[in-house]
Amino acid sequence: MSQRDKTRSTVEHMKAEETRRTQPPAPVDRRRRKALRTREALARAAMELVLEEGLDSVTVEAVAERADVTRRTFSRYFAGKEEAALDFARADTERINAALRARPAHEPPLPAYRAAVADWLADPAYAWQDTPGYAGIFALVDSEPTMFAAFERVRVAxxxxxxxILAERLGVDPGRDPRPAAVVGAAAGVLLAALRLWIRGGHEAGEDLPALVDRVYATLVTEAGRTPATPQHRTESDTP
Known part of the structure; x- marks a missing residue:
């Protein structure tokens, strides 16, 4: 299969999966449904064009034209083509946070976050491994500065x-108690590490993404449980 055929197949598959995965989970009013459809159309158009033509060759006007809306309409939803192409990542982080909010109150923070990620990965409607276009787009985060900047905004938010969410679960002030930020920093970092490993070769080798995430989380737990070496402090006699 030629590269052009591979790209076309990826885009066609991506269209079907994006339509299925972005359906609203609950009834919404007509105006909201229309806004969701417009946002989905713009995000899908941006992804398709970036995969087909490359990021530098894509303009916001071209994205709007493919989605059959005006340039002004595009600006109501997205700040740029990068944000539109990465909208699936924003939606997935919202799903993870929704799953985290719904976890049982008795779960400790790290297991709760890990379970929320597992809940997201277990839903076939949002499976990255079944949507090749997502790997192609996410790979650009590490190679294109503007894509990295757009993803950083998603990640930070x-x-x-x-x-x-974790601070509320623990009943603490996150500005004073370090646990919520420490858990999120570690757990989200593990997820990103697993995604990058998968994108850099795991998906092409047929590696199961949920299994890879489990493996990387297990590495975190193993390393965190190691007894740290006693730090060696210098004394005045050690000074040359």
């Missing part, structure tokens, strides 16, 4: 919300 998502982790701030995760910290608020």
């Amino acid at each position: 998502a982790q701030a919300e995760s910290v608020r």
Whole structure:
């Protein structure tokens, strides 16, 4: 199969999966449904064009045209083509936080976050491994500065919300108690590490993403349980 055929197949598959995965989970009013459809169309158009033509060749006007809306309409939803192409990542972080909020109150913070990620990965409607376009788009985060900046905005907002959720669960002030931020920093970092490993070769080798995430989380637990070496402090006699 030629590269052009591979790209076309990826885009067609992505269209079907994006339509299925972005359906609203609960009834919404007509205006809200229309807004969701417009946002989905713009995000899908941005992803398709970036995969087909490359990030530098894509303009906001081209994205709007493919989605059959005006340039002005595009600006009501997204600040740029990068934000539109990464909208699936924003939606997935919101799903993880919704799952975290719904976890049983008795669960400790780290297991609760890990379970929320597992809940997200277990839903076939949002499976990255079944949507090749997501790997292609996410790979650009590490190679394109503007994509990295767009993703950082998503990441920072998502982790701030995760910290608020865990602080509420613990009944603490996240500005004084380090646990919510520490857990989110570690757990979200593990998830990103697993996603990057998968994108850099795991998905092409057919590696199961949920299993890879489990493996990387297990590494965190193992390393965190190691007894740290006693730090060696210098004394005045050690000074040359």
